[in-house]
Every structure is written in structure tokens, then in C-alpha cells.
Amino acid sequence: MGSLTSDPELKYNSGSFTNPLDSEEFRRQGHMIIDFIADYYKNVEKYPVRSQVEPGYLQKVLPESAPNNPESMETILQDVQQHIVPGITHWQSPNYFAYFPSSGSIAGFLGEMLSSGFNIVGFNWISSPAATELENIVMDWLGQMLKLPKSFLFSGNGGGVIQGTTCEAILCTLTAARDRVLNKIGRENISKLIVYGSDQTHCALQKAAQIVGIDVKNFRAIKTTKSSSYGLSPDSLMAQINSDVEVGLIPLFLCATIGTTAITAVDPLKPLCDVAKQFGIWVHVDAAYAGSACICPEFRHFIDGVEGADSFSLNAHKWFFATLDCCCLWVKDPRALVSSLSTNPEYLKNKATESMQVVDYKDWQITLSRRFRSLKLWFVIRNYGVANLRHFLRSHVNMAKLFERLVSGDKRFEIVFPCHFAVVCFRVSPSPVLMDKLKTKYVNCLLSEEEQINEFNRELLESINASGKAYMTHAVLGGIYAIRFATGATLTEKRHVVVAWTVVQQHLEAFQSAFKP
Amino acid sequence: MGSLTSDPELKYNSGSFTNPLDSEEFRRQGHMIIDFIADYYKNVEKYPVRSQVEPGYLQKVLPESAPNNPESMETILQDVQQHIVPGITHWQSPNYFAYFPSSGSIAGFLGEMLSSGFNIVGFNWISSPAATELENIVMDWLGQMLKLPKSFLFSGNGGGVIQGTTCEAILCTLTAARDRVLNKIGRENISKLIVYGSDQTHCALQKAAQIVGIDVKNFRAIKTTKSSSYGLSPDSLMAQINSDVEVGLIPLFLCATIGTTAITAVDPLKPLCDVAKQFGIWVHVDAAYAGSACICPEFRHFIDGVEGADSFSLNAHKWFFATLDCCCLWVKDPRALVSSLSTNPEYLKNKATESMQVVDYKDWQITLSRRFRSLKLWFVIRNYGVANLRHFLRSHVNMAKLFERLVSGDKRFEIVFPCHFAVVCFRVSPSPVLMDKLKTKYVNCLLSEEEQINEFNRELLESINASGKAYMTHAVLGGIYAIRFATGATLTEKRHVVVAWTVVQQHLEAFQSAFKP
Known part of the structure; x- marks a missing residue:
């Protein structure tokens, strides 16, 4: 073995470089950043909430190219304080009342840190069984807290998955819905498919429709009015569907919203699902913001009727104390997702997958690689x-x-x-x-x-x-x-x-x- | 104001609850988790690398529903050690040689923590100017380190964006390529579009093609052979394209790979781009794994010819010390992405966007919300x-x-x-x-x-x-x-x-x- 250690190409390992993941150096710098962030929270109230910088401000103060030699973390953190903090719009400020909240918490942060620390890539069960199984369990917990029908839970043959954002949740369910229909009627009919929302539905729906190949002229943003408090009227939906069906178009997908982005309006789930059911439309419920409130009995009625929907999502990073990103999506029929989104390359084959006893979340989402997001949700709920x-x-x-x-x-x-x-x-x-x-x-x-x-x-x-x-x-x-x-x-x-x-x-x-x- | 503080509904704020983001409690618990993770790294070598648990192990030890009352972080961390760690496949173990690495580092971790600490939602410039501007700058830095042609950099009217994974990068570029063609020839021709890769291309391409509505029969996984070291042969590509064009099909998109997943084979970029150019095909270069090595002069030749491509991506979370997820995508024509992926709802309108002087990254990717990912890349490069x-x-x-x-x-x-x-x-x-x-x-x-x-x-x-x-x-x-x-x-x-x-x-x-x- 002597000849190996004297190999000049391998000096790095025995040489003067500290390993970039050295545990004691990690400890030292980790404590430093915790203090930096704790101080940030202590002072965040003092900063202007919306950043006051002008476009291009940062280019003026940072070098044009990367440094060849290392710079200390102390120097970098000084630059963060001096140049980055002024360019931040402080979503964690107590004086932040814009858009929707991005509700951080210590438990959410700690869960996220642990996820980053393990830094596993949980695409399938074997790549880290705990990541898949904890997600199964926590999604059932949260589903129970929301009193979702059992058909949305793993314990009822449905199931939940944590994706990044609602945009992804809608894109995945819309793809599944599209393929379920096109597999029956032939892919050449894609141009007949119609997607429904209201003029208050989040722009994620239109973007997802665009991505999956639904022509923009087949996207229906049904007008809402003051008389229905800007919720989608089931009558308007029915009228629109009828006129589409009359000309040979095929109703595909409805996105109903609980708590719209502009004014937190609520679409009436039950009657909308009743209409959708008559036409075999996939109903997705976007409760990105207001879903969280539905763990309180006095708000639960806003999602009455969810039993008629096919999928339901909420963003735990918005108003549920999980750090960005943490979109919780439940579906009644996971097979529909898997059928559209699964891949089975040789390099991912393994015994656990072949046993059919495990969930491989890569087939429930767009991306292959995925972070251990359930940790933060578990931390928040337990802590x-x-x-x-x-x-x-x-x-x-x-x-x-x-x-x-x-x-x-x-x-x-x-x-x-x-x-x-x-x-x-x-x-x-x-x-x-x-x-x-x-x-x-x-x-x-x-x-x-x-x-x-x-x-x-x-x-x-x-x-x-x-x-x-x-x-x-x-x-x-x-x-x-x-x-x-x-x-x-x-x-x-x-x-x-x-x-x-x-x-x-x-x-x-x-x-x-x-x-x- | 006396009447307000005595409002019984508002007790929480003045009452006995500690705020979930209290800075001193954050400091205390933050230090605790740093020590937990530092100890994990110290001991990670001792754990079995691939988790040894059986399917369903976690359900047997965790409660069936969420706790009503809080549990301390100390208790939760004990459970992590006892129940989660055994279910982890230790990607950070020095004895991990599977798939590709998920190369963590202290600098990457610290950048990720800071991003979680700020917890901003950087969908557009105004939502946190520093997040957009640092990403612009760091993507130009890394592009320079790779000696990408200037046309891929902001300084050359192209530009880079940090997405989550290669799956998203391919999905976005494929959507842009599809719309660029369909806007010319009519959306009804979607069923004529052909997507090309090799039988070694990552499954992300097939999945993306499926999502954007390309029929599976229009997906060409061109056979590679030992004679070309399992790289895609330009002759095979040309032959396939010719036979497609002959029957009236339309070549759309080619994904060339630098470092394939199975055996890190390399597709010859220059001749492939030459073929693609003749047919107006969008060429995406997937250098997810091996791209990082190309910052070393002796490896740079593997991406010779990239000047003929339209887009290029590498995963800095694979082999570049950034924590998952951090996929760097550069495009020559950002307008193609924006034209397919932009949305402009009233609730996001703002002066900076209207000034046309800023980048709004929401229009360069699938999701609206996005984390401040450039921090970790900046930390890694500088530190x-x-x-x-x-x-x-x-x-x-x-x-x-x-x-x-x-x-x-x-x-x-x-x-x-x-x-x-x-x-x-x-x-x-x-x-x-x-x-x-x-x-x-x-x-x-x-x-x-x-x-x-x-x-x-x-x-x-x-x-x-x-x-x-x-x-x-x-x-x-x-x-x-x-x-x-x-x-x-x-x-x-x-x-x-x-x-x-x-x-x-x-x-x-x-x-x-x-x-x-």
C-alpha cells in the first residue's frame, strides 16, 4: 500500500486541505451562521420591508468574475450583511403584509436544515426509505387534520406527496388527467380538451395548461362577479361546459380555489364537483393559501364537498410554518399520476421497487431528484x-x-x-x-x-x-x-x-x- | 389603545406562547441542530451506507396521527436518531459510491441555511432584488468558469437561471422549443413533432416529452454502440432525422449528454449540433453530472461545440458542492423561455417589471415561487x-x-x-x-x-x-x-x-x- 500513499496525484487526501465537509469545521461555521440568522431575526423589524435598491445595484459592488482563491466565510457574511440584506424584501419582517405570508418557523427551519444536512436524493424508496415512509405518514397525518376523506389518504388507497409548489401540483394532476382521457380517445384529440378555472384562479393553471399542450383558446377563465363574492358560479361553469360540449369539445379539468390570490374568494366545491362529475372532469382543489386554516373546525366548512374532487393541494410554506418549498398534494388515484409520470430506467432498478411494496415518489412528480421535505413538516406538526x-x-x-x-x-x-x-x-x-x-x-x-x-x-x-x-x-x-x-x-x-x-x-x-x- | 390589548381574541401576542420565530429560541435550537448534524458527519462512516430497513418499518414505530400537544425538539431529535437515521441511505458517507454523488459541503450547506433563514419567495425582481441579481451574477461567473460562449451569458444577451433539477431544465427548454415551432406552423401540428436523444439519454427527456404532449411514438431513443463508446453518432442522428422528415414529421429537439447516467459516455457535441442546425432543431446539452468537471482545462474539450447548442445545464448539487437542489441552466435566447412560460396576473404587477430593466425569473421556469438558490452557489465558489x-x-x-x-x-x-x-x-x-x-x-x-x-x-x-x-x-x-x-x-x-x-x-x-x- 506504500506505493499508493506516495502517489503524487492523491496528495489532496493526505495534504493540507481541509475536507469541505469536515465535521468540526462544519460545527464551527454552522454555529456562526446560526448566530448570523438569529441576529437577522432580532433586527429584521428595523429594515425597510420592501427593498429600496435600484435595478442593477448588485452588479456595481460584486466582482465580474469568480475568485481564484478562497475567501473566508467571515468575509462572505460581511458581504451578505452589506450587500445582500439591503437587496432583500423581508418576508420574515413583522411588518410584512404583502402577497401571502411565507411563514417561517424555528421547527420548519430546523427540519429544512436536517434535510440539507442529510442531503439525500430521495427519488425512490431505496435511495432513503425514511424519506419516503415519513412522507407517507406525515401526509396522512395532515390529511386527517384537514378531515380529508379517507380516499385521499394512503390508509384509504389514495395518498399524498410533497412537491415544491402549487404550479407543480397542478402540472402533474393536469398531465395525469390529460393522459387518462387521451389514452381512451386517442392522442390526436388533444386540441379538443378544455381546461376550466375562473378569472380568479391562480396563473399556475394557465401556465400548466400551456405546458401540457392545451391551446390557449381552450383555456376557460370563467368570469366571476360580485354577486357570488367572486367565487366560481356552478351555473356559469355548467353553461360554459354545455356550450363547449355542443361544438364537440371535451371538458377535461377544473381547478377550484379555496382562497383566491387576489381576495381569498372561495369557489363552492360541492356544487362545482357535482357539475364536473356529470362530464367526468378531473377536479383539482387549489387551497394553497387557505387550506391551512381548514385544520380549525370553524374553517373546515370551506372545503366541504372535497370528497367530490380528484386532488387537493395546499402550500405548507405559505401559512403552515414550513420553510419554502412545501406543497402538499393529495390524490385519490395515485395510479393516474404514476401512469403518466413513471419512468423505469435500468440504472434505477432495484429489488424494493420490484417487490411492489413501496412508493417511489419519482413517479408522483415532475422531477426525479427530491429533497427530504417531510422532515420539516413533521418537525412543525410535532414541535x-x-x-x-x-x-x-x-x-x-x-x-x-x-x-x-x-x-x-x-x-x-x-x-x-x-x-x-x-x-x-x-x-x-x-x-x-x-x-x-x-x-x-x-x-x-x-x-x-x-x-x-x-x-x-x-x-x-x-x-x-x-x-x-x-x-x-x-x-x-x-x-x-x-x-x-x-x-x-x-x-x-x-x-x-x-x-x-x-x-x-x-x-x-x-x-x-x-x-x- | 387600552381596549385593544384587552381584546380576548388577541391574547396570543401578549400571552405565554413563544413566537415560533423568536430569535433567542432560534439561536438555542439552531445551535442544537448544528451539533446534531456535525455529530452525524463525524459518525456517518459508521452507518451501513445503504439503509438496511424493510418496507413499512417506520409505520410500526410512529403514531398514526398527529400529536395535539407540542413535543420538544430534544424528543424529536431523539426520534430522528433512533428511527430516521437507520432509514437513511447515507449519500454523505465516505463509503457511498452509488448513482452519482450528492456532493455536500459546508459552504453549500451554509448558503442553503441562509436561504431558508431569509425565506423569501423570489418570483420576480421586486420580491427580493438581491435574489435575482445575485443569480444573474453567479450564473455569469459559473458560465465564465466553464468557458461557455458569451452568447449564453447575461453579458452576451443570453442568461442563466437556477432551477431545481435537470428534469425541470429539459421541460422548460422543450416547452420553449415546441412553442417556437408551433407558433409558426400551427398548434394542430403537435403530433408531428419529433424529439431526439440516445438510448443513453436520461429518462428526464422522455418524461418531459410526455408532459409537453409529444406522443411516445414520436420520441426517438437512437441506439448507441460500443464502436462510438456509447455516444450518440451524428450519422445515426442524421439517418433518423432524414427518415422522419421523409414522412412529413418535424424534427424539434435534441438532448445531447455529456456524461451519461449509466457509464458517463459523451455525445460528440460539435457534429451533433451541425446536424441539428440543418433542421432548425433546438439542442439542449445535459451535462448534469460531468459539466462540473469542465471547469478544469483538461476536461473542457468534452463540451467543445457547445457554441452550436441552444441551452446547457449542469447540476451543481451533483458534483459541485451545492446542496440539493441546484440545476444551472443557460440559454442563448431567454425570450424563447419567457414567451412560453410568462404570466402577468394583476396581483404581481409592479413598477420594476414594467420598467423592463429587470429579470423576473418566474418567467424562466415552471414554478412561480422560488428559493434563493444562488446564495449557496455563491458561497461555494467564493469560499x-x-x-x-x-x-x-x-x-x-x-x-x-x-x-x-x-x-x-x-x-x-x-x-x-x-x-x-x-x-x-x-x-x-x-x-x-x-x-x-x-x-x-x-x-x-x-x-x-x-x-x-x-x-x-x-x-x-x-x-x-x-x-x-x-x-x-x-x-x-x-x-x-x-x-x-x-x-x-x-x-x-x-x-x-x-x-x-x-x-x-x-x-x-x-x-x-x-x-x-
């Missing part, structure tokens, strides 16, 4: 427990209700859409006095009265966000521009909601004082 | 530096060469396919003496001589893997079953390679001593 998780979610809903009360108590504002969950849509009201002033403010802009009040609210929102004190986004519906205030950031406490409201008021007052007399 | 990264890769190649020498020095074995990178394919040779013994061993099995030697090697591999002392996988090519030994696990040192070889020899000797005299 907080069902009772606390409900408590946390309710606290966010209550903070939204508090904000709603604050808005309602100020006559200059109005609630635009009712708050089902933890998102409040409001605006400065178009009072006669204000509209009179806006007529002057926008005198040269050729705006209608409706456009004037919308523009005014848009400017108000931009002014709030530019201050860095709070970050909110917007929704436009029925011609109305609303400011959208979403609670759910984990660090948010009641005091932040109260301050955010004060910020809104102050910005309005500043605007008003700028009006010419 | 090790280009010189060390080359050194690490070379050390893995040298360890594979060492193993190859060890195999070659034992007359009972033979190298089956030449080793380009860090994967060695070998087997027990079908010597006349051995074949004579196998005739007796398999007397009741109705196997040809070829099948007998294959079965013998299969049994040998299973015996090695079942021992837990090393984990290797297999490849079957040209009727030959080979044992496949891949170096690249970060902790592997020369001594592990030597021991693994001893394990192979010992298992063969045990088999031989079991032969009846």
Missing part, C-alpha cells in the same frame, strides 16, 4: 402540536379582523371585499369631498372618476411601501383598486398591525395636506 | 475559489483512477467501460475457470453464459450493498451487467476507496469459497 397550530392560525385571522375593525372605524376608508381568512382589502373611499379634490389633482390626466380614486389609492400604496415601514400589495376587482393587507408573517404581533394602520393613516394625511387648498 | 474547486474535482477523478488501477491489477476482474470522469464500471471477468463453476451454480436456472456472468455480478453487488460497508450501483450495456463505482462523495478519501476495493475482493472470495468443489 407545535395541532392545538397550537390552530392557535397560531387563529391569531393571524384575529389580527386581520383587528385591522378590519381599525379600517372600519375610520370614515375616510372602506373595506372593499369581506375578509374570510387573514387578508383585508380596503381603500380610501371615494367620498364627494375627496373626489372633488382629486378632480383638481388629476386635472391633466384624462381619468374617469373611477380611475381617479384607483390612481389615488395606488399612489398611497406606493408611498407606504416606499417608506419601508410596512409592505402591502394590491388587488383589482370589479374595476376597484384595493390595498391588500395580509397578516400571517410569523413575527407579526398585534402592535405591528396597529402601527401599520397608523402608517396608512399618516400617509393619507400627508397626501391630503399636499392638496392645493 | 473554495476556482483553484480549489478544480483541485477537489481532480481528487475525485484521481480516486476513480486509483480504483481503476486496483481493479486492473486483479486478474479476476475487468474494466467494462473506460472511465472518463469519476465513475468506474467493472465486473468479475467471465474466465473459463469461473464460467465452469457458474455452470454448476446455476444448473437449474436456464441461463445463457452471458446471463450467468451477469447474474453472478448482480449477486456480488447485492452482497456488497447488503453488508452496508459500501454502496455501489450497476449499469447494463451491450448485454453486460457492470458494477458501477462513482467517487465524488465529499468525505471520501483515498483510504475509503482502498477499503471499498478490499470489500469487493472479500465478497468475491466468500462467493468463491461457497462454490462446491
